[in-house]
Amino acid sequence: MNTLNVSILQGIVGKNNVKDDPADLMVYGSDSSVHAARPWAVVRPGTVEQVQKIMKYAHENKIPVITRGAGSGMCGQTVPINGGISLDMKRMNRILEINPSDVYCRVEPGVVDDDLNAALKPHGVFYPPTPASSRIATIGGEIGNNASGVRSVKYGATRDSVLGLKVVLPGGKLVTLGARTRVEATGYQLHKLVVGSEGTLGVVVEATLSFVPIPKYRCLGMANFDRLEDAGNAIADIMAGGVIPSMLELVDNVAIKAVNKTMDLGLPEVEAVLLYEADGMVKEAVDYEIDTMKALCKKNNGTGLTSSFDPNERAKIFMGRKKLFPALSKFSEVLSSTSLADDMAVPYSKMAEMARKIHEIAEKNDIIMTAYGHCGSGCMHTKILMEPGRKDQWESAKNAVSQIYEYVRSVNGTTSAEHGIGISKADAFKAEKADSLDLMSQVKKAFDPHGILNPGKLMDAPKNWVTATDLRYMVG
Amino acid sequence: MNTLNVSILQGIVGKNNVKDDPADLMVYGSDSSVHAARPWAVVRPGTVEQVQKIMKYAHENKIPVITRGAGSGMCGQTVPINGGISLDMKRMNRILEINPSDVYCRVEPGVVDDDLNAALKPHGVFYPPTPASSRIATIGGEIGNNASGVRSVKYGATRDSVLGLKVVLPGGKLVTLGARTRVEATGYQLHKLVVGSEGTLGVVVEATLSFVPIPKYRCLGMANFDRLEDAGNAIADIMAGGVIPSMLELVDNVAIKAVNKTMDLGLPEVEAVLLYEADGMVKEAVDYEIDTMKALCKKNNGTGLTSSFDPNERAKIFMGRKKLFPALSKFSEVLSSTSLADDMAVPYSKMAEMARKIHEIAEKNDIIMTAYGHCGSGCMHTKILMEPGRKDQWESAKNAVSQIYEYVRSVNGTTSAEHGIGISKADAFKAEKADSLDLMSQVKKAFDPHGILNPGKLMDAPKNWVTATDLRYMVG
Numbered sequence: 034m035n036t037l038n039v040s041i042l043q044g045i046v047g048k049n050n051v052k053d054d055p056a057d058l059m060v061y062g063s064d065s066s067v068h069a070a071r072p073w074a075v076v077r078p079g080t081v082e083q084v085q086k087i088m089k090y091a092h093e094n095k096i097p098v099i100t101r102g103a104g105s106g107m108c109g110q111t112v113p114i115n116g117g118i119s120l121d122m123k124r125m126n127r128i129l130e131i132n133p134s135d136v137y138c139r140v141e142p143g144v145v146d147d148d149l150n151a152a153l154k155p156h157g158v159f160y161p162p163t164p165a166s167s168r169i170a171t172i173g174g175e176i177g178n179n180a181s182g183v184r185s186v187k188y189g190a191t192r193d194s195v196l197g198l199k200v201v202l203p204g205g206k207l208v209t210l211g212a213r214t215r216v217e218a219t220g221y222q223l224h225k226l227v228v229g230s231e232g233t234l235g236v237v238v239e240a241t242l243s244f245v246p247i248p249k250y251r252c253l254g255m256a257n258f259d260r261l262e263d264a265g266n267a268i269a270d271i272m273a274g275g276v277i278p279s280m281l282e283l284v285d286n287v288a289i290k291a292v293n294k295t296m297d298l299g300l301p302e303v304e305a306v307l308l309y310e311a312d313g314m315v316k317e318a319v320d321y322e323i324d325t326m327k328a329l330c331k332k333n334n335g336t337g338l339t340s341s342f343d344p345n346e347r348a349k350i351f352m353g354r355k356k357l358f359p360a361l362s363k364f365s366e367v368l369s370s371t372s373l374a375d376d377m378a379v380p381y382s383k384m385a386e387m388a389r390k391i392h393e394i395a396e397k398n399d400i401i402m403t404a405y406g407h408c409g410s411g412c413m414h415t416k417i418l419m420e421p422g423r424k425d426q427w428e429s430a431k432n433a434v435s436q437i438y439e440y441v442r443s444v445n446g447t448t449s450a451e452h453g454i455g456i457s458k459a460d461a462f463k464a465e466k467a468d469s470l471d472l473m474s475q476v477k478k479a480f481d482p483h484g485i486l487n488p489g490k491l492m493d494a495p496k497n498w499v500t501a502t503d504l505r506y507m508v509g
Numbered sequence: 510m511n512t513l514n515v516s517i518l519q520g521i522v523g524k525n526n527v528k529d530d531p532a533d534l535m536v537y538g539s540d541s542s543v544h545a546a547r548p549w550a551v552v553r554p555g556t557v558e559q560v561q562k563i564m565k566y567a568h569e570n571k572i573p574v575i576t577r578g579a580g581s582g583m584c585g586q587t588v589p590i591n592g593g594i595s596l597d598m599k600r601m602n603r604i605l606e607i608n609p610s611d612v613y614c615r616v617e618p619g620v621v622d623d624d625l626n627a628a629l630k631p632h633g634v635f636y637p638p639t640p641a642s643s644r645i646a647t648i649g650g651e652i653g654n655n656a657s658g659v660r661s662v663k664y665g666a667t668r669d670s671v672l673g674l675k676v677v678l679p680g681g682k683l684v685t686l687g688a689r690t691r692v693e694a695t696g697y698q699l700h701k702l703v704v705g706s707e708g709t710l711g712v713v714v715e716a717t718l719s720f721v722p723i724p725k726y727r728c729l730g731m732a733n734f735d736r737l738e739d740a741g742n743a744i745a746d747i748m749a750g751g752v753i754p755s756m757l758e759l760v761d762n763v764a765i766k767a768v769n770k771t772m773d774l775g776l777p778e779v780e781a782v783l784l785y786e787a788d789g790m791v792k793e794a795v796d797y798e799i800d801t802m803k804a805l806c807k808k809n810n811g812t813g814l815t816s817s818f819d820p821n822e823r824a825k826i827f828m829g830r831k832k833l834f835p836a837l838s839k840f841s842e843v844l845s846s847t848s849l850a851d852d853m854a855v856p857y858s859k860m861a862e863m864a865r866k867i868h869e870i871a872e873k874n875d876i877i878m879t880a881y882g883h884c885g886s887g888c889m890h891t892k893i894l895m896e897p898g899r900k901d902q903w904e905s906a907k908n909a910v911s912q913i914y915e916y917v918r919s920v921n922g923t924t925s926a927e928h929g930i931g932i933s934k935a936d937a938f939k940a941e942k943a944d945s946l947d948l949m950s951q952v953k954k955a956f957d958p959h960g961i962l963n964p965g966k967l968m969d970a971p972k973n974w975v976t977a978t979d980l981r982y983m984v985g
Contacts, residue, residue, distance in 0.1 A: 134745035135856035157751055179694040190692050192701070193669065208945040212923035214854035214887035216666050218655040218705050219924045220938055220967050221949045225668070225701045229694050246751040269610035275633055275722040275790060314751060318794035378690035380611035411690035447688035448695045462696055469684040473697045475955035479948065491696050 037073045037096055037118070045086045050077040050124070061101065061119040065166075067371060068109035068456050072099065072119035079124045081199070081207060081238045088236060089205030091118060097488050098203075100232040102143065102174030105166040107372045108455030110178065110231045114489035120236065122173050128152050129239065137196055137213050138244065142173025142237045149242075158244040161188030164451065173237050178453040179229030186409030187279045187312075190451065191228055194243050198224040200235035203481045213241050226476075231453055232487040234480040248312035250319045251279070253347040254340030256330035257303045261285070264305035265385020267333040268408050271309070272381045274329055276322040280310035281409030282354055285388050287418075288403045291360040292353045300353050301337060305388070307408075308354055309340075316342075357405060361416050368401065368418040373457055374434040378411040379446035387413055390440050398433040400426060412450030435460065459494030466492075513549045513572055513594070521562045526553040526600070537577065537595040541642075543847060544585035544932050548575065548595035555600045557675070557683060557714045564712060565681030567594060573964050574679075576708040578619065578650025581642040583848045584931030586654065586707045590965035596712065598649050604628050605715065613672055613689050614720065618649025618713045625718075634720040637664030640927065649713050654929040655705030662885030663755045663788075666927065667704055670719050674700040676711035679957045689717050702952070707929055708963040710956040724788035726795045727755070729823040730816030732806035733779045737761070740781035741861020743809040744884045747785070748857045750805055752798040756786035757885030758830055761864050763894075764879045767836040768829045776829050777813060781864070783884075784830055785816075792818075833881060837892050844877065844894040849933055850910040854887040855922035863889055863916070870912045874905040888926030911936065935970030942968075 042051045052058075052075040063069040073096075078084045091098045097117025104111055113119055126143035133156045140149060146167035150159050164170055164182040174180070176198070181190035188194075197211030211217065211224035227234050258264040264283060271281060284306045293300050300306065307330060311322035319342075327338050341347055361370040379387045388404035391413075395402035401418035417433070419426040438448060438461035448454065448461045463470060470492045477484070477492075489495060518527045528534075528551040539545040549572075554560045567574045573593025580587055589595055602619035609632045616625060622643035626635050640646055640658040650656070652674070657666035664670075673687025687693065687700035703710050734740040740759060747757060760782045769776050776782065783806060787798035795818075803814050817823055837846040855863050864880035867889075871878035877894035893909070895902040914924060914937035924930065924937045939946060946968045953960070953968075965971060 132856075132858075133749040134858040136748050137856075156749075179698075181692050181694070185692055189669075190694070192698070193665075202948070206944070208948060210945055212854065213856055213921045214923055214926065216657050216661055216854055216883075216886040216888055216926045217923050218657070218666070218852075218927050218929045220705070220707075220930055220942060221702060221952060222655075222668070222705055223702070223945060223948065223952070226697060226699070229696070229698055231696075246753070272612050273609040273632075277722070313794060315791065315794040315797045318789060318791040321791045376694075378688065378692055380608075380613075380689055382608075382610040407692075410692040412692055445689045447690055447693050450690065450692045451694050453694045454696055466696060468682070469686055469699060472678070472684060472699065472955065476697060476699070476952060479951035479955045 039074055041090055042074060042076050042087065046076055046078050046083050050079070051075070061121070062113060064104040064106045064109060064111045066107055066109040066112065066455060066457055067373065068112045070112050070114050071116065072113040073116045075119045075121055077121045077124050081201065084201045084236055084238055085205040085207060087118065087120065088201050088203055091485050092203040092205065092483055095483050095485060097485055099487050100173070100177065100236050102171030103169040105170050105174065106178060106455060107375050107452045108457040110453055110455040110490065112456060114456065123171065125238065131156060133158065135213065136243055137241050139239060139241050140172050141239060142171060144172045146170050146172060146175060153244055157247055159247050160194060160242055160244050162191040162194055172240055176228050176237050176240060177230065177232050179451070181410065181451040183280045183282060183407055185407060186281055187277050188245060192225055195224060195228050195240060196243055197241035198227055198237050199239035200227055200237055202235050203483060203485050211241065215243070229453070231455065231490055233477055233490055234486065249314050250316050250342060251310065251312040251347070252319050252323045252340055252342045253308065253310045253350050254323055254327060254338065255350050256307045256335035257301045257337045258305040258307065258335055259303050261304045261385045261388050263334045264307050267307060267330045267335055268384050269381045270329040270333065271326050272409065274325055276311070276325045278309050278322065278326060278409050279312040280308065282308040283384060283388065283405055283408040284354055284357065285404045287401060288357050288361065288405050291364045292356055295360045295363045296356055298353050307335065308351065361403060361418065364418055367420055369421045371417045371419055371421060371430065373417055373430055374415050374437050376412060376414050376450050376452040377438065377441045377446055377448060378450035379413060379441060379444050381408070381411060383444045383446065384408045384413065391415055391437060394433050394436045398429040400429050400433060402433065410450065438464070454491050456490065456494050459491065460496065463492060515550055517566055518550060518552050518563065522552055522554050522559050526555070527551070537597070538589060540580040540582045540585060540587045542583055542585040542588065542931060542933055543849065544588040546588050546590050547592065548589040549592045551595045551597055553597045553600050557677065560677045560712055560714055561681040561683060563594065563596065564677050564679055567961050568679040568681065568959055571959050571961060573961055575963050576649070576653065576712050578647030579645040581646050581650065582654060582931060583851050583928045584933040586929055586931040586966065588932060590932065599647065601714065607632060609634065611689065612691070612719055613717050615715060615717050616648050617715060618647060620648045622646050622648060622651060629720055633723055635723050636670060636718055636720050638667040638670055648716055652704050652713050652716060653706065653708050655927070657886065657927040659756045659758060659883055661883060662757055663753050664721060668701055671700060671704050671716060672719055673717035674703055674713050675715035676703055677714055678711050679959060679961050687717065691719070705929070707931065707966055709953055709966055710962065725790050726792050726818060727786065727788040727823070728795050728799045728816055728818045729784065729786045729826050730799055730803060730814065731826050732783045732811035733777045733813045734781045734783065734811055735779050737780045737861045737864050739810045740783050743783060743806045743811055744860050745857045746805040746809065747802050748885065750801055752787070752801045754785050754798065754802060754885050755788040756784065758784040759860060759864065759881055759884040760830055760833065761880045763877060764833050764837065764881050767840045768832055771836045771839045772832055774829050783811065784827065837879060837894065840894055843896055845897045847893045847895055847897060847906065849893055849906055850891050850913050852888060852890050852926050852928040853914065853917045853922055853924060854926035855889060855917060855920055857884070857887060859920045859922065860884045860889065866916050867891055867913060870909050874909040876902060876905050876909060878909065886926065914940070930967050932966065932970050935967065936972065939968065
C-alpha cells in the first residue's frame with residue numbers, strides 16, 4: 034500500500050477540503066449498496082485545476098482515486114475497496130451554460146439532477162434520464178453509471194443525452210471529448226465510452242448535455258392482470274404496437290402485498306399491475322397512445338383499466354409504485370429489504386417469465402424477492418427480503434442472485450439496465466462479458482496505465498463479493 | 510511491406526473470392542472520395558469463421574486489412590493507403606432475425622440499408638439512420654461511419670440504433686459487445702465505440718439493431734428566405750420551439766441556382782430555402798408541429814410557406830433537394846462538383862453564419878461552394894465546384910477547406926456530422942481533437958496492437974492529403 038501525503042492534498046484543495054477522521058472515512062466508505070470499506074482520505078476539489086493536480090499526484094504515487102457524487106449508487110461503485118482518495122465532486126456544482134437555441138447545457142459534475150431540471154424548466158425543457166434518486170443524484174454520478182429511469186423507454190439513458198465531456202485523466206491531462214452538436218461522426222467518440230465506466234477511465238469535470246421539450250400533456254393509466262404472463266404479453270404487444278410510451282412499469286404481487294400491508298391504497302392483489310404513460314404536445318396524440326395501450330392490455334386480459342391527465346389523479350395512480358421502496362422495507366419486523374441483484378435487463382418478451390423465475394428462485398432459496406421495473410426499456414428491478422443477521426440467509430441470497438443472472442444470460446439479457454456493476458454484480462458481469470473482459474482491461478490501460486481509478490471494480494472486482502468487503506447491513 | 514500469400518487467402522475463402530487482377534484492385538482502391546490507392550488483394554469472406562481466419566493471418570503477418578461495404582464513403586475511409594487486403598463484406602448479407610416483440614433485428618454487415626427497410630416494412634417498423642446512399646450503403650459501412658441522414662434530427666444516428674455488435678478482432682478473436690435490450694449499464698459499452706471507428710478497431714460481423722414504428726402521417730413544407738440569417742434564426746427557433754421535426758433541411762442560393770439551371774422547377778432564387786417535415790401516428794399532432802414550424806418561419810420573414818401530407822406533393826417539394834447532387838454536377842461545362850470538406854456540424858445558432866462563411870471563403874479562394882444540409886441535426890454539407898484539371902484549383906480548394914474547418918472549430922462545431930474523417934478531413938480532425946489523439950491511439954492499440962486495421966486513417970492519416978494519395982478525379 035502506497036502511503037498518502039495528506040499535506041500535499043491540503044496544499045492543493047485547502048485544509049478544509051481534506052478529511053481523514055474516522056467518521057468521515059466511514060461515511061465515504063459506503064454508498065447505497067451492502068458494501069463498505071475505508072478510503073485513506075476524502076478530498077473535495079473545487080476547480081478543474083485542483084482535480085488535475087490531484088490526479089497528477091495520485092498517478093505518480095499510484096494512489097487509488099474513487100470519484101464520488103452523492104454516493105447513491107446501489108452496487109458499491111464508490112466503495113474504496115483498495116483504499117485511496119475518495120474524490121468528492123459535489124463542490125463543483127455550477128451550471129455553466131444553458132443554451133436553448135443550440136439545445137444544450139454545460140454543467141459541472143456535482144450538479145444535482147433535480148437542480149438542473151429546476152434551472153431548465155423556465156426554458157420549457159428538461160433533462161430526461163432522471164433516475165429515481167434524482168433528488169440527490171449528481172450528474173457526474175449519473176454519467177458514471179449511465180443512469181436511467183422511468184421515462185428512459187421514450188427519452189433514452191444518460192449516454193443518449195451526453196453530447197460531450199471534459200475529463201481529467203490519470204497524470205492530470207484534461208481532454209475534451211465529443212461535441213456540442215446533435216450528430217457527430219468525428220473519430221472515436223470516447224465520451225460515450227466514459228459514460229457508464231463507473232469512474233474507472235477518468236474524472237468527468239464538465240458535461241455538455243442535450244435536453245428535450247417539456248410535454249404539455251401527460252396521461253397515466255393502470256391495468257391489473259391476474260396472470261403475470263398476460264402482463265408480459267401486453268408489454269411486448271405495446272412495444273411492437275406503434276406507440277412509444279413515456280413510461281411502462283410492471284409491479285408484481287409481492288410488491289403489491291407490501292404496499293397494501295403498509296399503506297391504505299387497496300391495490301387489487303393480482304399477479305401484476307402495469308402502469309402506462311404517454312406524453313406529448315397535442316392531446317389527441319396522447320389520447321391515441323393511451324387508447325392503443327389500453328386496448329393492448331385489454332386484449333391480454335387486463336382489467337380495471339384507468340387513465341387520467343389530471344396531476345392529482347396521476348399521483349394517486351403512481352402512489353403504489355412510488356411507495357414501493359419504503360413499503361418493502363416495512364414488509365415485516367424480521368425481514369429487511371436488500372439490494373443485491375437489484376437490476377437487470379431482458380428482452381420484452383421475457384419480462385413475465387423473468388418475474389416468474391425470480392419468484393421461483395427466491396422460494397427455492399428461502400428468501401422473498403420482488404420483481405418490478407421499467408419494462409418499457411427492458412429493465413427489471415428486484416429487492417431481496419431476508420434476515421440480514423443470519424449468515425445462511427446471505428448465502429441463500431447469494432445463490433439466488435447467481436441463479437437469477439444465469440437465467441438472464443440464458444435469455445440474452447444483460448446484467449444491468451441502469452444501476453451498473455460495482456462490486457455486487459461483478460461476478461455476473463464477468464460471466465456475461467467473458468469474451469470481451471481482456472479487451473476492456475486493455476481499454477482501461479489506455480486511459481489509466483497505473484490502474485489508479487476505482488481499482489477492484491468491473492472486470493477487476495473480487496470474486497467473492499459477500500466476504501470481499503465489509504457488509505454494512507450485516508448485524509450480529 | 511509485408512508480402513501477401515494469396516494461396517493462403519484462397520484456402521480460406523475459395524479461389525473465386527480472392528481477386529488480385531489490376532482492374533479489381535483499381536475499383537477497390539477507391540470509394541466515393543477524391544482519393545485512390547491500390548490494395549494487394551480483394552478478399553470476400555462469406556462466414557464469421559472465414560473472417561476470423563483472415564484476421565488471424567493478417568495479424569500474424571502484419572498485413573493491413575481495410576474492411577469495405579459498398580465503397581460509398583465520401584472521405585477515403587476504405588482507400589487502402591498502405592495496401593493490404595480489401596475485405597469486401599458484401600457477401601455476408603443475411604438478415605438473421607427480425608423480432609418485432611423485442612424490437613430488434615440481427616443482420617450481417619453486408620445487408621444493404623434499403624433491403625433491411627424493405628424487410629422491416631411488413632412489421633410496420635423502419636430502421637431510421639438511413640443516409641442518402643441507402644440504396645447501396647451497407648449496414649456495416651454505416652456502422653463504420655456512424656452514418657445518419659435527413660431524419661436523424663428526430664431518430665438519431667446509427668450509434669443510437671445499434672444495441673450490440675459481434676466483432677472479429679485482429680488475431681481472429683470473436684467478441685460479442687452490447688446487448689439486445691433497450692437500456693444497458695453493464696460496464697464499458699464497446700459496441701458504441703466501434704460505431705464510427707471507420708474500420709480501425711475490428712471487423713463487424715453481426716449487428717443487433719433497434720427500429721421504430723413507421724409513422725402514419727408525414728407532412729412536408731417549405732419556406733423561402735431572402736436572407737440566410739433569417740433562415741438561420743428560424744432553425745434555432747424551431748429547435749428551441751418545443752417541436753421535434755422529422756426533417757429540417759437548408760438549401761442555399763448556389764444550390765438553388767444549380768437546380769434551376771438544370772431542371773424546370775422554378776425555385777425562387779432567394780438566399781435560402783428551408784424544408785421542414787413532421788411525422789407521427791396522429792394527424793393533429795403532425796398539424797401542430799407543422800403549424801408551429803410555419804409560424805416560426807413566418808416570424809423570421811419566411812415567405813411562400815407551403816406544406817402537404819400528399820405523397821406526390823411532398824415529392825414535388827423535395828425534388829429540388831433530391832436533385833441537388835446531379836444539378837451541381839451539371840452546373841457548368843468546366844466546373845466539377847467535388848467532395849472535400851463535404852460535411853461538418855455546428856450549433857444551430859451558427860448555421861446561417863456558417864453558410865455565409867462558406868460562400869465568403871469560396872469567393873476568396875476563387876472556387877464556388879454550396880452550403881446545404883440536415884440543419885436539424887446541426888449538419889452542414891458542402892460541395893466544391895472547381896476545375897479538377899487545374900492544380901491551382903486544388904490548392905485553392907485545399908485552402909478553402911482548411912479555412913472552413915478553422916471557422917467550424919471557432920464556433921465549437923465538429924469536423925464531421927455524418928460522413929466521417931477518412932483521409933480528406935484528417936487534418937481538421939487532428940486540429941479539433943488535438944488533446945485526445947494520444948488517447949485515441951492508445952485505445953486503437955488496445956484493439957489492434959499491430960496496427961493492421963485500416964492504417965493511415967483518422968489520427969494516423971498523412972498530413973498532406975491532396976498529394977498523399979492519387980486523386981482519382983485529377984485530370985491532365
